[in-house]
Amino acid sequence: MTDLFGADYSVYVRAARLALMEKGVAHELHPVDVFAPGGPPQEHLKRQPFGKIPALQHGTVTLFETTAILRYVEEACDGPALQPETPQARARMTQIQSILDNYAYKTLVWDIYVERVAKTRGGAPADEVKIASALGLARTIVATLEDLIDPGNFLLGEQLTLADCHAAPMLNLFETADEGKVLLRSAPGLSAWLERFRQRESFRSTEPVPRD
Ligand SMILES: N[C@@H](CCC(=O)N[C@@H](CS)C(=O)NCC(=O)O)C(=O)O
Known part of the structure; x- marks a missing residue:
């Protein structure tokens, strides 16, 4: 199972979800409120030390930074190519x-x-x-x-x-x-x-x- 942590209103979370969906990778979005009054939840800071969303968990691989997540989804998962050849x-x-x-x-x-x-x-x-x-x-x-x-x-x-x-x-x-x-x-x-x-x-x- 592929798990994405974040909120649906985030442009970066949506970018990651678009790549997962266009690649054909089923995923679950787990809500994280990084704007909570006490700051991002501690458990999220373990996944994303800068307190931003999204973070990805794919099997044993955990990743943050959207560009890295997009590239990983593209290269590690089966599905249509989402990078050009040249x-x-x-x-x-x-x-x-x-x-x-x-x-x-x-x-x-x-x-x-x-x-x-x-x-x-x-x-x-x-x-x-x-x-x-x-x-x-x-x-x-x-x-x-x-x-x-x-x-x-x-x-x-x-x-x-x-x-x-x-x-x-x-x-x-x-x-x-x-x-x-x-x-x-x-x-x-x-x-x-x-x-x-x-x-x-x-x-x-x-x-x-x-x-x-
Ligand atoms: N460099 C990060 C940026 C992610 C980012 O800024 N996400 C926003 C939501 S769209 C966020 O978490 N903001 C919370 C904050 O700035 O405290 C990435 O590529 O994933």
């Missing part, structure tokens, strides 16, 4: 994943989506200065991804890869913010890919359960 395309996949981790997650998810959508849903005001300061980098991220992707059904052409699984949850949340909608309109390839990816069974079945 060194150039593999490097492009890793480059996109790296851009997502190093620039997109904080900017698109925390600085824009959380401020504009998640916080205001709970009645708190958005930090307009934070949003305004993030827009320049967000524009660069969107334009760079638009430039890097290949024509086809997926980010790297006709093969679904780990880059698709990594990117879709973040860009999906980003697009729920008005700023995200506007910026994605300037990237027709990326927008069309996101729309297509949203229709996949893996994406639909990992939709977070609404919280109050």
Whole structure:
């Protein structure tokens, strides 16, 4: 059995679940509340010493860091290949994943989506200065991804890869913010890919359960 520890609302947990599902690996999601008042549960810190989600348990293998989990699922499990064959395309996949981790997650998810959508849903005001300061980098991220992707059904052409699984949850949340909608309109390839990816069974079945 494959066990994933985390919460369904997390973009990183969803990326891991997408890779597991696209690979055809059955898994169970065990809820972990890393934002609990006392901090992440001690038992989770044994799996993920930085208190983040997800963490994976696959037989005797335990892993954290989403990029490592995605690559492990791809290489250790049977199922359709989720990495391209050529060194150039593999490097492009890793480059996109790296851009997502190093620039997109904080900017698109925390600085824009959380401020504009998640916080205001709970009645708190958005930090307009934070949003305004993030827009320049967000524009660069969107334009760079638009430039890097290949024509086809997926980010790297006709093969679904780990880059698709990594990117879709973040860009999906980003697009729920008005700023995200506007910026994605300037990237027709990326927008069309996101729309297509949203229709996949893996994406639909990992939709977070609404919280109050
Ligand atoms: N580098 C980690 C990042 C994971 C991450 O930041 N997860 C978020 C949820 S999407 C989290 O656990 N946040 C809790 C916190 O920052 O305290 C990975 O690749 O798995």
